[in-house]
Amino acid sequence: MIENMPDTSTAHEVLAVVFQVRQLSSRNPQLSVLLWERAMDPQRGAWSLPGGRLRHDEDLTTSVRRQLAEKVDLRELLHLEQLAVFSDPHRVPGPRTIASTFLGLVPSPATPELPPDTRWHPVAELPPMAFDHGPMITNAHARLIAKLSYTNIGFALAPREFAVSTLKDVYDAALGYQVDATNLQRVLARRGVITPTGTTAKSGRSGGRPAALFRFTEARYRVTDEFAALRPPT
Amino acid sequence: MIENMPDTSTAHEVLAVVFQVRQLSSRNPQLSVLLWERAMDPQRGAWSLPGGRLRHDEDLTTSVRRQLAEKVDLRELLHLEQLAVFSDPHRVPGPRTIASTFLGLVPSPATPELPPDTRWHPVAELPPMAFDHGPMITNAHARLIAKLSYTNIGFALAPREFAVSTLKDVYDAALGYQVDATNLQRVLARRGVITPTGTTAKSGRSGGRPAALFRFTEARYRVTDEFAALRPPT
DNA sequence: ACAAAAGTGTTGCAGGTACACCCATGC
């Protein structure tokens, strides 16, 4: 039995995939992820997810929030949820480190101050990624896409008040394909996910009917469309 | 800065919520979970999920498989997936231990040999549970219910060949409510999840038309019904 | 008036539920 052999230390880190839909220079808004550039080896110059060592007196969620607040001064997270654990013994050089990943969402107009080595990158054009951070982003993106269709998670990406066309831009960017604004409105309204505020926006530079403004009914994550099939009897 | 203070050791354990639909004494089949009774303090007499310490040279999935095989002699797992991590610093007494939980599924007729301290318990009537293992089961059950409706995950609970009425019993037990056998057949057939074998079962003791036999088309986990709404354009 | 943007109405389809009805077997 070698069960009781001394545990060569196993560290535990948390890593956050933080998304925001961001407008870059004139192009369409892009789903972007927060990354920082490594200044030292290993993998100097590659880009990393924010995060770090778990302290012995905090749980994972507390740790993510702390690290994002400390290192990136990011506090407007409207959604944070656990994703997969990456546990390959050789996923990083040096002492063994298990990584718990998180999905974080920041609403659209907020633009927190960032340290100089930190930047938002469109997920469609990622820079060279450190270690296994690339697959982590892929995983988080897939989860986001899935949840946009059966939960109200959009509230964490959209502005507090918005025209339907603005919301469409957010969904387009996050999903990676175009949704029909008409149907988006109806689907979300039918489910009670969005509510009209009663007010309207001013019409744009080139005319057009002024848009009614909406907001998400609830500012908390909720599953709105639980069963695709095999529903419980009514 | 106390960042570099020596890391008071943090252990990492894996815990498996293993489900099987089991027929107990004459009642309807019940969704059951595999538990072992603690013979020593802490929490002596309470029931625990199978699992244990992660070794420094294995990843989480390998660890779960090893521990289930070693301690419980359980090798017929047809499905195994990662669930949530439980990381409260005080979730167990003694040195801090982070728990990664897994969902495991065993098909219906298989009845592996079990050590004497280990037993299947219906999830509807759980015994006193150790630590935070109760919520872990709740979490796993919720995940199972959700995935039964939009994936082919039933293959990991059902017999290799079965009549639709048998499959209905499995789904009833796992979901916790009655599904209509007619519609279950149609939903799964339309999606190509089940295929008729061509053979039929013998009719029961009290007569009745003999049932056609089916099997799951694929013996691998697959999402069959990804989007509830906001589908990508065809 | 005309273009642009927003909003409404309508049609069609896909998938699911409920339930009545028909079929094959044991007794």
Next chain:
DNA sequence: GCATGGGTGTACCTGCAACACTTTTGT
């Protein structure tokens, strides 16, 4: 024959997609 369990057909309902059409604004 009849009871029992299995299978099929059908009618209905809900929710979503697609797209034409109407409304309201700026110029």
